[in-house]
Amino acid sequence: MKTIEYQYNAKDISQGIVHIGVGNFHRAHEAFYTNELLAHKDQSEWGICGVSLLIADKKNVENLKSQDFDYTVTVCGRNGQDEVYKIGAIQEIIAGYENPKAVIDKIAESNIKIISLTITEGGYNLDKETGNFRLEDEKIKHDIQNPKSPATVFGFIAEGLRARKQMGNGGITILSCDNLQHNGDTARKAFTAFIEAQDAELAIWVAEHVTFPNSMVDRITPATTPDDIIRLNKNSGIDDKAPVYCEDFIQWVIEDNFIAGRPAWERVGVEFVKDVAVFENMKLSLLNASHTLLSYPAFLAGYRKVDVAMHDPLFVNLLKDFMNIDITPYVPAPKGIDLERYKKTLLERFANHAVSDQLSRLCYDGISKFPVYIMPNLGKMIKDDKDLSRMAFLIASYRHYLKYKTDSNGLQYDIAEPWLDTVDSELIESNDPLGFLKLAPFKSCDLSSSEQFTTAYIHFVTAIKQDGIVAVLTTIVA
Known part of the structure; x- marks a missing residue:
């Protein structure tokens, strides 16, 4: 089995992306593309800081931390030939359930230009009947009333943007990577509704300083079971506590609407278009x-x-x-x-x-x-x-x-x-x-x-x- 090392020194990489929801799909898709891009020396500022908001993900976060956030992706070929990629694009993961202030501070940093999301189709908190943002949700009500102690992705991002605004650190792009039609429009609707309810002044700033490009993502990435971990490590010969496996097909089409700059992902196969x-x-x-x-x-x-x-x-x-x-x-x-x-x-x-x-x-x-x-x-x-x-x-x-x-x-x-x-x-x-x-x-x-x-x-x-x-x-x- 062929093993492909990443072609850069991780110490030379700085963080430009915060990603919320560091699950298997993100690690086989956005992080995979970014890993390939970081081999280009002029793209070294686009390392990823992961954010985990769910206590259920604690074990996986700890496993990744124990190996400096490096992991393997086994790409399973339809021809029966597999390849193992070592991925170093994730530089750090912050656990919001343990250190919420660190998440807020990270979003506010001037070098962070993109907040990307994989929070599932249901994570945008839209009413299934009306399509409206569910302001009556108990966690949402908590975050509106207690902005300094957020519990939801909306509260965390709003507080991070508020700190960013106060520090004068410029605009930022929120990039949904979830399987939703018009996912950027959906993200804009959800975050705007939350922020308008919480802080009208911040909502005005967001309208001028935050973009929400639509994107289409595709790569079948199963959940990794304990038996899969044993199998993948046996095949690769690498002791990885958090391996991922996926198909050989990969696609990412993105509306080119990034207010603060973006990685040159087109160099590694991402397609940028006016309308996705x-x-x-x-x-x-x-x-x-x-x-x-x-x-x-x-x-x-x-x-x-x-x-x-x-x-x-x-x-x-x-x-x-x-x-x-x-x-x-x-x-x-x-x-x-x-x-x-x-x-x-x-x-x-x-x-x-x-x-x-x-x-x-x-x-x-x-x-x-x-x-x-x-x-x-x-x-x-x-x-x-x-x-x-x-x-x-x-x-x-x-x-x-x-x-x-x-x-x-x-x-x-x-x-x-x-x-x-x-x-x-x-x-x-x-x-x-x-x-x-x-x-x-x-x-x-x-x-x-x-x-x-x-x-x-x-x-x-x-x-x-x-x-x-x-x-x-x-x-x-x-």
Whole structure:
């Protein structure tokens, strides 16, 4: 196995980026790109200071700290050939749960030009029904009233920006790296709403001194289990307490809107454009929506790994039909992209045994994913009187997954829906299938008003319970 060392002296690197949410995806994506860029001597000011705000991440932070924040990324080739990269782009990680002032001071430093984020789709605290920022959230109310002791990402960044403003250290860019369409616009909406509620004077400064570029990110990066750590270290011959593995495909498209300067990431393959919308639409509508369509039925069928499910012709054909029939009419190809090749590559990526992503990871937080990945195109399909069978099957499968918590093999499981509220829970537990369609993530599209959709959906709800997920899927693919 080939090991690739980083091509710079870490002592020569200074910090220009604060990244909040130092998870596996960040370490395989933004930090990976930045690691490659730091080999260029004129880019040495773009090292990363990570910030962790969640006590649940403490062990991982401590593991990284014990090895000077260096780690390995194993890039798993679809051709069976893997490469191990040593990554040194993260210079430091500050634990906000232990030292909140250090996070605030870091954001305020004049050399920091970018705050990047991977805080998940649900982390922007927007109401799933109205799209408005949820000012009534208890932690948000705490941060508005207690700016010096923040508990949320909004409170930390607002206090850091306030200190930056007072010190005269200039503007900064907030760069979302989350899987959201128009993620920069979403970040602007969320942070602006919070800051306006907390400090009107700071809000005026932010409007003039902070930019929020949209971006599209892509690289399948599974969670790393204890068994994975043993396997990865055995293969690499490196003792790494926090290794990451990912696929060989990587993409990052960014709106070039950086008020305080930016790394020359284009030298290592990042694409800067005026408008990322067409790239976002392609990726979210095809990759992320297909992942969502696959996740619940495959999990209910007893599969636990994406690649294993993707060697079952039933699921391969389900995704092919979904991409080709349901989604392609609504996805204009970006300039230079062969859409047929893109779809073929997606199926290859999903089936990559070396990556072996967990279906449970794809099932996680469906409440936040459906409004982003599924509902926009479903609304268009209903309006255009399209075949709704696969979409109805998906939502019926999601209901069964949430309500019964038992797969086709009789194995029980726990669901992970961190943003599920009391009203949604009651709708899930109800024996009224149509009531489920009032769930918050579906509110952008009045599903109950479509007779075609509700007829198919009720049929699938009944059939999945009576006949099982595989038997029902067989009728759809056939």
